[in-house]
Amino acid sequence: MKILIELTYYRPHTSGLTIYAERLAKALVRRGHEVTVLTSQFEKKLPREEWMDGVHVVRIPVLFRVSKGVVMPSLGWVAWRMVREHDVIHLHLPQIDAAGIAMRGRLFKKPTVITYHCDLRMPLGILSWLANQGVHIMNNLAALFTNRIVTYTQDYADHSPYLRRFQK
Structure with missing residues (x-):
């Protein structure tokens, strides 16, 4: 199966989210899947494309x-091309770009999964407030186009303002 994983940051950036995504990508490769990570070229020195531990990394x-x-x-x-070429789309939220990719998944009839990592809470200030609102809106739009939303624990699903709305 060809799996597209999309998130804002990936290796060499290190955070709990990136470690989770990297471990998942490598485990899927070990199970015989073709995995592509679509992410940002957050440092200009990073290559636009490379293979890391069997994972194809594409940086924008x-x-x-x-x-x-x-x-x-x-x-x-x-994203248009990548979504068309893959069988399953896996998005990591929060992020502002997920809604557009989830919409493409729906248009191309590709199963799309969101892993929701955390509720975004930026510091006080008008720019932070605007960023919070933008990400919140886009996360909600992404949820409309996705097939499943998952998170780490039931406790977090019960207490996250975002996740509570999507429990069945």
Whole structure:
């Protein structure tokens, strides 16, 4: 099976989210799946494409940043092709780009899964408030187009303002 994993940051960036995604990608490769990670080229020195532990990593150039968020104007074009070429789409939230990719998954009838890692809470300030609102709206849109939303624990699913709305 060809699996597309999309997240804002991937190796060599290190966070709990990136470690989770990397471990999952490598485990899927060990099970015989073809895995592509679509992510940001958050440092210009990083290669646009490379293979890491059997995982095909495709990085999209970053035009500019807003706090930890990145703006990648070419992501949409690349996502059209990548979603078409893969069997399953796996998105890692929160992130502003997930809604567009989830929509493409729906259009191409590709099963799409969201792993929701955390509720975004930026520091006080108008720019942070705007960023929070933008990500919140896009996360909700992504949920409309996805087949499943998963998280680490039932406790987090019960207490996250985002996840509580989607429990069955």
